[in-house]
Amino acid sequence: MAHERDGDRPDHARESAPDTQAEPARRVVELSPRNIWRVGLVVLGVAAFGLFIQFVIDDGGGVLFTVLMAWFGAIAMAPVVDRLARHMPRGVATAIVMIGLVAGVVLFFVVFGRLFADQLAELIREIPTLLDDVLAWVNATFSQSLSRDDILSSIDLSPAEITNLAATVGVNLLGLVLSVVVGVFSLFTFGLFLFYLSADMPRFVRWGARLFPARSQEVAATVWTLTEEKTGGYVMARVVLAAINSATTAVVFVIIGMPSWLPLALWTGVVAQFVPTIGTYISIALPVIVGLLSPNPWVGVIALVWAILYQQVENLTIEPKINAKAVDMHPAVAFGSVLLGAALFGVAGAFLAVPVTAMLLSLLDIYGHRHELLPAVERSVEQIEYRPQPPPAAPTEDDGS
Secondary structure (H helix, E strand, O other): OOOOOHHHOOHHHHHHOOOOOOOOOOOOOOOOOOOHHHHHHHHHHHHHHHHHHHHHHHHHHHHHHHHHHHHHHHHHHHHHHHHHHOOOOHHHHHHHHHHHHHHHHHHHHHHHHHHHHHHHHHHHHOHHHHHHHHHHHHHHHHOOOOOHHHHHHHOOOOHHHHHHHHHHHOOOHHHHHHHHHHHHHHHHHHHHHHHHHHHOHHHHHHHHHOOOOHHHHHHHHHHHHHHHHHHHHHHHHHHHHHHHHHHHHHHHHHHHOOOOHHHHHHHHHHHHHHOOOOHHHHHHHHHHHHHHOOOOOHHHHHHHHHHHHHHHHHHHHHHHHHHHHOOOOOHHHHHHHHHHHHHHHHHHHHHHHHHHHHHHHHHHHHHOOOOOOOHHHHHHHHHHHOOOOOOOOOOOOHHHO
C-alpha cells in the first residue's frame, strides 16, 4: 500500500500525529523508596574514593611528590632536549643535558665549595653579632632599650628552651648517616624518573592523548604544549637571570670588600629571580645589613646603590630579551599565586605556582569567551582611569555655513 502524504491526510489524522518539533521531555530524578538505595551507593562510592585518595596521599605522598617534581623537571628540560633530539636519539640528548647539569654543580663546588662553606659558616656565626648591632642601632636611633632576651621572651622562647630545642632537633652520627642515605636515595629516584619522563616524553604525550575522546584531544595537546612552553621558558629564564645577577653581584662584592661575598651574591641572584615582586628587596636586604654593620659601613651603601642600578639595567635591557617567550603575568597575580602555592605545597608549590598560573591564564585566553564591552562601561572605565579627553576639533569653514 502506498503511503499517504501529509496533504492527503484528514484533519483529525494531522492533529493526532505527534509533533516532532516539540521540546524533548526532561528527565526528573526523585528521591523515593525505589531509588534511595542507588543514591546511597553513589554517596558511599564517592566517600570511599575520597578516603582512598587521602590514603594514597598520606602514605605515598613522598613518591607522588618526587614524580611530580620529576615531571616538571622534564618539562623544564624539554626545550634543550628537543633541540638536541633533532640530531641524536632522545635518550642520549636527555643524558647529555642531565650530565651537563650535574657537571656544572660539581664544578662549582670544586672551585668554590671550600670558600662557600667557610664564608657561609662565618656568616652564620656572625648572626648573633649582627642582631646585637641591629638592636644597638635601633636603641640609639629610636631611644629604646631592646635586647635579645626581650625579643626571645616576647615570642615565649627562653635560652633554656632554645637549648632544649637545639638538642631535640639535632641528630647523632647514625641519624646523620641515615639522613644522607635517604637523601641520596631520593635524589637517585628523582633522577631516574626525570630521565625516563624526558626520554619517553613523546610516547607519554601520545599515551595521555589517547585517554581523551577525539573531540578533546586537541584541547589536551594544547594544554600540554602550553605547560611545556610556560614551565620550560620560566625555569630557563629564571636560571639565566639568576646566573647573570649572581655573577655580576659577586664581582661587585669582591671589589668593594663585602664580607662573605660568595654566599651573599648567590643569595641575591637566586632570591631576586625566583621570588616574584618582593624578591628584589628581600635579596638585597641581607647584603646591605651585613655591609652597614661591617667595619666599613659604606660597603652596605654601595651594595644598595648597585642593586638599584642593576635592577634598572636588567628591567630595561636583559630581562625583556630573555623573557620574550617566557611567562607574561601581572606582578600581583604572580605574587598571589606564589603565596597560594606555598600555602598548599610548600617550597615546591611556590616555585611552580607561576608557570602553572600562566598556563591556566593562557588556556583562558584561548578557550574563554569574551564579549564586546558596552559603550557605557567603557566610559565608566575611562573616568576611573582619569584618561585625558582629546581637545575638541577646530571648526572648519563649512561648519559655519
